[in-house]
Amino acid sequence: xxxxxxxxxxxxxxxxxxxxxxxxxxxxxxxxxxxxxxxxxxxxxxxxxxxxxxxxxxxxxxxxxxxxxxxxxxxxxxxxxxxxxxxxxxxxxxxxxxxxxxxxxxxxxxxxxxxxxxxxxxxxxxxxxxxxxxxxxxxxxxxxxxxxxxxxxxxxxxxxxxxxxxxxxxxxxxxxxxxxxxxxxxxxxxx
Amino acid sequence: xxxxxxxxxxxxxxxxxxxxxxxxxxxxxxxxxxxxxxxxxxxxxxxxxxxxxxxxxxxxxxxxxxxxxxxxxxxxxxxxxxxxxxxxxxxxxxxxxxxxxxxxxxxxxxxxxxxxxxxxxxxxxxxxxxxxxxxxxxxxxxxxxxxxxxxxxxxxxxxxxxxxxxxxxxxxxxxxxxxxxxxxxxxxxxx
Numbered sequence: 001x002x003x004x005x006x007x008x009x010x011x012x013x014x015x016x017x018x019x020x021x022x023x024x025x026x027x028x029x030x031x032x033x034x035x036x037x038x039x040x041x042x043x044x045x046x047x048x049x050x051x052x053x054x055x056x057x058x059x060x061x062x063x064x065x066x067x068x069x070x071x072x073x074x075x076x077x078x079x080x081x082x083x084x085x086x087x088x089x090x091x092x093x094x095x096x097x098x099x100x101x102x103x104x105x106x107x108x109x110x111x112x113x114x115x116x117x118x119x120x121x122x123x124x125x126x127x128x129x130x131x132x133x134x135x136x137x138x139x140x141x142x143x144x145x146x147x148x149x150x151x152x153x154x155x156x157x158x159x160x161x162x163x164x165x166x167x168x169x170x171x172x173x174x175x176x177x178x179x180x181x182x183x184x185x186x187x188x189x190x191x
Numbered sequence: 192x193x194x195x196x197x198x199x200x201x202x203x204x205x206x207x208x209x210x211x212x213x214x215x216x217x218x219x220x221x222x223x224x225x226x227x228x229x230x231x232x233x234x235x236x237x238x239x240x241x242x243x244x245x246x247x248x249x250x251x252x253x254x255x256x257x258x259x260x261x262x263x264x265x266x267x268x269x270x271x272x273x274x275x276x277x278x279x280x281x282x283x284x285x286x287x288x289x290x291x292x293x294x295x296x297x298x299x300x301x302x303x304x305x306x307x308x309x310x311x312x313x314x315x316x317x318x319x320x321x322x323x324x325x326x327x328x329x330x331x332x333x334x335x336x337x338x339x340x341x342x343x344x345x346x347x348x349x350x351x352x353x354x355x356x357x358x359x360x361x362x363x364x365x366x367x368x369x370x371x372x373x374x375x376x377x378x379x380x381x382x
Contacts, residue, residue: 002303002333003343004295009235010332010345011309012261012352013204013365015228037205037228038357039240040319044200047238047324049230070203073369081376095379104195112193118202126317128231128326133238135319141201142193152194153358154201161203163354163365166229167344169373174204174354175366178264182360185272188286 009035009166016079016162016171019048020067020100020109020117021059028093028100028109030069031056032083034164035131044138046118049131055087057132060122065106066136070116072160073173079162080171105140115144115159200226200357207270207353207362210239211258211291211300211308212250219284219291219300221260222247223274225355226322235329237309240322246278248323251313256297257327261307263351267362270353296331306335306350 017033033056035049046068050057060066071079078096085092093100099112105119120136127133147158156174163172208224224247226240237259241248251257262270269287276283284291290303296310311327318324338349347365354363 001336002301002308003336003339005332005334005343005345007235007328007330008332009229009232009237009329011206011208011229011237011259012307012345012347012350013206013354015202015204017202035229035231037238037240038200038202038226039238039324040226040322041200041242042321043319044198045319045322046200046202047228047230047240049228049238051232068202076370077375077378079376080370080372080374081379084373084376084380110193116203117193123319124317126315126324126326128234128236128314130233131231131236133230133317133324133326135317135324137198138200139198141196141199143196145192145194148194149359152196154196154203156203156356156358156361156363159203162369163204164372165347165368167347168340169371170347170368171370171372171375172347172368173366175364177356177361177363178353179267179271179362180360181271181355181362182275183271184268184362185270185275187268188272189275 013163014166016164018069018071018079018082019056020069021056022063023059027091029087030082030092032079045135046138047133047135049133051130063107064122065108066120067103067108067110068118069111069114070161071114073162076162076171115147116154117142204354205357207355209260209262209270209273210247211260212247213254214250218282220278221273221283223270236326237329238324238326240324242321254298255313256299257311258294258299258301259309260302260305261352262305264353264364267353306338307345308333
């Protein structure tokens with residue numbers, strides 16, 4: 001039996017995207033974004049939804065670029081910090097012990113300690129209520145060499161990404177593999 | 192040291208949204224959607240990205256409604272099956288042993304065996320390459336009573352949702368909690 005909870009924004013899993021941009025002063029900033037996801041295969045694109053007036057939004061429009069840095073679970077404290085305060089008021093990288101580099105691909109910073117980063121150019125946007133969905137084309141994916149599979153793809157359990165739970169405001173790890181995709185359902189196809 | 196992999200659509204975590212719609216013939220259909228995510232808080236909205244020409248897209252435009260059903264890990268085979276074939280060709284619910292009901296809120300079907308469902312009305316859309324991002328307003332969240340927290344919110348570990356890994360095409364479970372959000376980063380804020 002299901003209970004109706006009414007309107008609300010909860011879904012599982014929800015990502016922990018740490019969005020990197022440069023401000024007008026040239027300083028690197030990072031913001032914790034949970035509303036977002038991949039949104040296109042060709043060209044490969046990712047959507048991040050930002051509240052209007054966010055520092056990161058202005059930075060993206062100015063530089064036409066951003067990065068999506070995927071923190072490993074060991075950086076949960078740093079990831080959370082990036083969501084607690086605006087880059088308008090604080091140089092966030094002064095507070096944390098992380099190394100920031102300029103992306104070689106787009107005009108945005110990379111958090112080098114995080115194992116996986118998407119380097120994106122601004123493509124388009126659409127307004128939804130208080131949020132603006134910003135779409136970036138993923139021009140490059142950069143992965144720590146010790147977090148690659150033998151096929152040179154990012155290995156999820158080595159990257160050890162965070163999952164956000166918007167219902168209880170907690171961060172979780174990714175758990176065990178349960179099935180192979182495009183395979184587990186074949187039994188039903190043959191019926 | 193990071194290795195550049197070039198353009199590509201991989202991010203972690205990626206969801207397993209089973210999107211429920213009614214076809215023109217009135218039959219319930221379900222599609223496995225991995226490109227998507229929450230995209231607005233007020234009003235609460237979710238984005239799903241569908242390739243052009245998908246049966247589900249036509250159904251949504253016709254009925255102005257869809258559901259996002261979150262499967263628990265025990266339904267990985269059924270979830271995968273819903274991504275293997277088009278509802279244009281197959282009545283997918285004839286092949287699986289799942290109970291489908293009409294939503295009381297929107298003109299779309301609910302998979303009753305799945306513990307968590309978002310009932311959505313079509314709001315707007317935007318094209319990106321081969322995909323169309325469809326935004327739905329979440330008018331109701333329905334959760335199995337035994338998957339609720341004491342505060343009547345969906346409990347992530349009881350719901351036991353699937354995570355899709357687009358790099359290796361596998362499904363994973365959600366793992367252990369590592370930190371509290373809006374809390375773990377406070378130490379850096381006080382510096």
